Amino acid sequence: MTLSDSVFTTDRAALATRLKMILPAHCLLTDEEDLRPYECDGLTAYRELPMAVCLPESEVQVIDVLRTCHQLGVPVVARGAGTGLSGGAMPHAQGVVLSMARFNKILQVDRSARTAVVQPGVRNLAVSEAAAPFGLYYAPDPSSQIACTLGGNVAENSGGVHCLKYGLTVHNVLRVRVVSIEGEVFEIGSAAPDAPGYDLLALVIGSEGMLGVVTEVTVKLVPKPELAQVVMASFDDVARAGDAVAAIIAAGIIPAGLEMMDKPATAAVEPYVKAGYDLDAAAILLCESDGTPEEVAEEISRVTAVLTAAGARDIRVSQSEAERLRFWAGRKAAFPAVGRITPDYYCMDGTIPRKRLAEMLAAIAAMESKYQLRCANVFHAGDGNLHPLIMYDAAKPGEWARAEAFGAEILELSVALGGSITGEHGVGIEKINQMCVQYSAPALDAFRRIKAAFDDKGLLNPGKAIPSLHRCAEYGRMHVHRGDLKFPELERF
Amino acid sequence: MQLDDLIERIKAACQAHAPLRIRGAGSKDFYGGMLAGELFDVAAYAGILAYEPTELYITARCGTPLAEIEAELAGRGQMLAFEPPHFGAATLGGCIAAGLSGPRRMTSGGVRDFVLGAKLIDGTGQVLDFGGQVMKNVAGYDVSRLLAGSLGTLGLIAEATLKVLPRPVAEQTLCFDFDAAESIAKLNEWGGRPLPISASFWFADCLYLRLSGAQAAVDAAIRALAQAGGKPIAAVDAAKHWISVREQTHPAFAAATLWRCALPSTAPLSSDDSLQAIEWGGALRWYADAPDGLRSEAAASGGHAVLYRAAESKRCLDGAFAPLSPALLALHRRLKKSFDPKGILNPGRLYAEF
Ligand SMILES: Cc1cc2nc3c(=O)[nH]c(=O)nc-3n(C[C@H](O)[C@H](O)[C@H](O)COP(=O)(O)OP(=O)(O)OC[C@H]3O[C@@H](n4cnc5c(N)ncnc54)[C@H](O)[C@@H]3O)c2cc1C
Ligand SMILES: Cc1cc2nc3c(=O)[nH]c(=O)nc-3n(C[C@H](O)[C@H](O)[C@H](O)COP(=O)(O)OP(=O)(O)OC[C@H]3O[C@@H](n4cnc5c(N)ncnc54)[C@H](O)[C@@H]3O)c2cc1C
Numbered sequence: 001m002t003l004s005d006s007v008f009t010t011d012r013a014a015l016a017t018r019l020k021m022i023l024p025a026h027c028l029l030t031d032e033e034d035l036r037p038y039e040c041d042g043l044t045a046y047r048e049l050p051m052a053v054c055l056p057e058s059e060v061q062v063i064d065v066l067r068t069c070h071q072l073g074v075p076v077v078a079r080g081a082g083t084g085l086s087g088g089a090m091p092h093a094q095g096v097v098l099s100m101a102r103f104n105k106i107l108q109v110d111r112s113a114r115t116a117v118v119q120p121g122v123r124n125l126a127v128s129e130a131a132a133p134f135g136l137y138y139a140p141d142p143s144s145q146i147a148c149t150l151g152g153n154v155a156e157n158s159g160g161v162h163c164l165k166y167g168l169t170v171h172n173v174l175r176v177r178v179v180s181i182e183g184e185v186f187e188i189g190s191a192a193p194d195a196p197g198y199d200l201l202a203l204v205i206g207s208e209g210m211l212g213v214v215t216e217v218t219v220k221l222v223p224k225p226e227l228a229q230v231v232m233a234s235f236d237d238v239a240r241a242g243d244a245v246a247a248i249i250a251a252g253i254i255p256a257g258l259e260m261m262d263k264p265a266t267a268a269v270e271p272y273v274k275a276g277y278d279l280d281a282a283a284i285l286l287c288e289s290d291g292t293p294e295e296v297a298e299e300i301s302r303v304t305a306v307l308t309a310a311g312a313r314d315i316r317v318s319q320s321e322a323e324r325l326r327f328w329a330g331r332k333a334a335f336p337a338v339g340r341i342t343p344d345y346y347c348m349d350g351t352i353p354r355k356r357l358a359e360m361l362a363a364i365a366a367m368e369s370k371y372q373l374r375c376a377n378v379f380h381a382g383d384g385n386l387h388p389l390i391m392y393d394a395a396k397p398g399e400w401a402r403a404e405a406f407g408a409e410i411l412e413l414s415v416a417l418g419g420s421i422t423g424e425h426g427v428g429i430e431k432i433n434q435m436c437v438q439y440s441a442p443a444l445d446a447f448r449r450i451k452a453a454f455d456d457k458g459l460l461n462p463g464k465a466i467p468s469l470h471r472c473a474e475y476g477r478m479h480v481h482r483g484d485l486k487f488p489e490l491e492r493f
Numbered sequence: 494m495q496l497d498d499l500i501e502r503i504k505a506a507c508q509a510h511a512p513l514r515i516r517g518a519g520s521k522d523f524y525g526g527m528l529a530g531e532l533f534d535v536a537a538y539a540g541i542l543a544y545e546p547t548e549l550y551i552t553a554r555c556g557t558p559l560a561e562i563e564a565e566l567a568g569r570g571q572m573l574a575f576e577p578p579h580f581g582a583a584t585l586g587g588c589i590a591a592g593l594s595g596p597r598r599m600t601s602g603g604v605r606d607f608v609l610g611a612k613l614i615d616g617t618g619q620v621l622d623f624g625g626q627v628m629k630n631v632a633g634y635d636v637s638r639l640l641a642g643s644l645g646t647l648g649l650i651a652e653a654t655l656k657v658l659p660r661p662v663a664e665q666t667l668c669f670d671f672d673a674a675e676s677i678a679k680l681n682e683w684g685g686r687p688l689p690i691s692a693s694f695w696f697a698d699c700l701y702l703r704l705s706g707a708q709a710a711v712d713a714a715i716r717a718l719a720q721a722g723g724k725p726i727a728a729v730d731a732a733k734h735w736i737s738v739r740e741q742t743h744p745a746f747a748a749a750t751l752w753r754c755a756l757p758s759t760a761p762l763s764s765d766d767s768l769q770a771i772e773w774g775g776a777l778r779w780y781a782d783a784p785d786g787l788r789s790e791a792a793a794s795g796g797h798a799v800l801y802r803a804a805e806s807k808r809c810l811d812g813a814f815a816p817l818s819p820a821l822l823a824l825h826r827r828l829k830k831s832f833d834p835k836g837i838l839n840p841g842r843l844y845a846e847f
């Protein structure tokens with residue numbers, strides 16, 4: 001996949017000269033060997049070398065870099081920790097990577113107001129660590145939280161295991177400071193519950209670095225629950241496990257976390273973490289309850305009753321913090337565990353209505369034989385967010401192409417089932433074609449106009465997230481919009 | 494009324510450059526800037542389209558009364574957690590466009606936090622679908638949430654999907670004899686503790702605190718808060734009380750000129766005696782006939798003041814909403830233009846400039 005959508009011709013020497021005027025030497029990389037580490041993000045299948053990497057240390061430097069790029073017509077890709085899995089931070093060959101890594105200070109933790117003001121390069125977990133002495137934490141907890149940054153979280157609207165109950169980034173960020181491509185500074189949102197005018201926070205959060213560069217973030221902190229306990233249930237078939245999830249919600253329970261793994265996933269993780277998973281089960285469900293000890297006891301007993309009625313073959317409740325962490329260890333280590341049993345894997349990220357789960361898993365099983373590749377499924381069951389891990393070997397000719405097609409088919413089926421092509425990892429470069437499947441031409445056009453309202457020259461992260469008309473026309477061969485299949489009578493592929 | 498009727502009306506207005514004033518039930522005519530344009534009553538485009546209790550969403554047409562939605566949800570033990578007033582016939586479209594939320598907002602989030610998707614008709618009559626019916630969708634810009642509080646200036650919200658939540662199993666309201674400053678201090682202290690607080694309201698030296706959740710959690714919190722002087726209120730009275738707060742029939746909202754200040758919850762209290770009520774853990778403060786400096790004082794504390802209710806002449810003079818910085822205003826204008834190039838939808842309702 002290429003960024004052929006956008007044509008830029010940058011004069012490398014002129015750019016370097018201008019950047020040297022505004023950045024000290026240790027904040028600017030231009031030699032190929034220095035640029036190499038920035039050529040991709042977590043999605044390593046797509047790589048591109050930028051012309052320069054800027055590592056600003058102050059907001060003034062960010063403003064200067066953006067102004068310069070705006071004047072010279074040079075594309076800019078902001079970068080946090082580079083853990084993105086959809087190629088959002090992949091560089092542009094004609095452009096600059098603006099790494100926010102040195103914006104790594106927690107500026108304030110206000111115990112009484114329950115807020116923290118942080119720079120965008122601060123790691124997600126560091127916010128919770130700074131808040132811990134006050135009995136507070138930052139709720140969104142992507143699995144990558146040891147590494148990923150708040151700037152990346154804002155750009156991707158990241159979520160984690162706890163987002164069913166505590167929300168995504170968009171529900172937990174109060175205010176951001178943004179520098180526009182023209183070098184203008186905006187304060188969006190506020191420490192108050194709302195701000196005058198349009199809710200621009202909603203636009204900026206999840207905008208994948210396309211609207212501006214975030215230089216400061218105010219987040220909401222919440223009280224740490226006194227206790228957390230997890231129920232682990234195993235099922236003989238995945239449809240039953242899916243029904244059990246629906247039954248929990250129908251009983252009026254919103255667990256702190258509700259995750260599912262299928263048999264291939266448990267088979268991959270059990271030898272790795274020894275969590276004690278039931279290896280004969282078709283699916284395992286992990287359901288966490290948090291709150292006061294009284295609340296947790298009440299919820300656990302209700303969840304247990306629901307799971308029993310739903311036909312769980314085995315139910316275990318964690319009896320200590322160590323056991324709770326062990327139950328979770330397998331789920332948390334699912335990616336690296338799968339990484340051990342296959343040379344490469346491709347992590348997808350679609351969401352579907354929960355009730356379509358069994359249908360989706362059956363379709364994935366059929367795709368495994370069609371593409372001759374294995375797939376393990378870990379799944380944020382509570383909110384319908386699937387993470388199929390497609391296993392392939394990049395060294396074998398044709399395997400990556402098959403994995404890519406496999407992934408695309410899963411995403412398009414997600415849309416057809418009433419879901420979305422991404423629940424938390426973003427569109428980036430990876431799913432740009434599937435945007436043409438999820439959204440109609442007028443909606444895509446509205447996205448482009450929004451983009452233009454912020455960045456009229458289209459310099460911020462070009463070629464990502466919002467496809468051009470041209471790209472959709474080319475991809476339009478297999479347009480499936482909101483389940484309305486074109487030529488439904490024909491077999492797919 | 495059909496979707497096509499709505500589209501045709503907007504297309505015609507666009508061609509004629511004739512402004513429209515979108516109206517649901519009109520319960521909100523008092524709110525925002527001037528009312529301009531021909532009345533465009535959309536209340537007849539009504540009806541619940543989909544409700545999936547186990548998927549936690551409901552989709553309805555814009556004219557659907559909130560009362561109808563809430564009745565449907567109550568039948569399955571669920572609710573709109575931001576507790577919008579359903580004030581007679583208030584509609585779903587008006588509720589999202591107005592972007593205001595009720596007592597539970599401090600803990601559950603506001604309208605915008607529950608909007609999952611919307612079908613919008615823009616100012617040229619194009620139908621745009623944003624978001625969807627699933628909890629997590631980060632594909633494309635989150636336009637559905639942007640619509641919350643946009644007062645109909647970006648497009649007609651024809652249909653919308655909201656996230657719903659189960660109603661809490663148990664609920665109990667406590668009352669404390671605290672003055673305003675003490676209430677704010679206590680609310681911020683309690684907010685940092687794992688207590689199941691779901692609403693707060695201060696009026697006339699009395700702080701009401703609602704606890705919601707599992708029975709055991711509510712019971713434990715009542716024991717903990719008894720030491721601070723919290724006295725339980727009978728369930729019927731408590732229910733009436735919170736409805737009067739939600740619907741603003743409580744005497745605290747009686748003044749003819751009413752200012753709404755959203756502030757950081759810890760913002761120091763101006764000693765002004767026009768303070769009427771405090772909601773949302775200290776973050777929402779209501780003033781009657783406030784002194785002239787209120788808007789700049791709110792801004793200095795990191796918040797903003799809305800002239801919530803006043804004679805139309807006063808609203809037009811002062812602007813209902815706090816002015817935007819020049820950079821933000823320019824951005825708002827460009828966004829408005831991108832959805833409504835002819836400026837025909839609710840001009841001046843949010844800001845006089847667009
Ligand atoms: C093992 C693993 C597990 C993961 N688990 C989860 C998970 O559970 N949930 C989840 O949501 N994600 C998950 N992710 C994906 C990823 O960690 C998140 O998307 C994360 O938010 C990216 O943060 P980052 O700092 O690495 O951003 P990057 O990858 O550096 O950048 C991501 C995007 O943000 C933009 N950006 C970065 N900083 C700024 C800024 N200051 N201003 C403007 N734009 C900016 C970039 O341009 C890019 O488009 C996982 C990734 C891995 C590798
Ligand atoms: C005495 C009183 C007390 C109130 N108390 C509260 C309160 O405590 N909290 C609170 O949040 N609200 C309160 N309200 C306001 C009101 O009940 C709600 O905001 C209600 O949801 C508005 O709905 P409506 O259908 O009446 O909107 P309308 O008044 O008809 O319209 C409100 C705005 O939305 C726009 N609009 C309406 N429908 C659409 C649509 N489909 N698409 C785009 N734009 C649209 C209109 O143009 C207008 O700008 C109160 C109102 C009154 C009169």
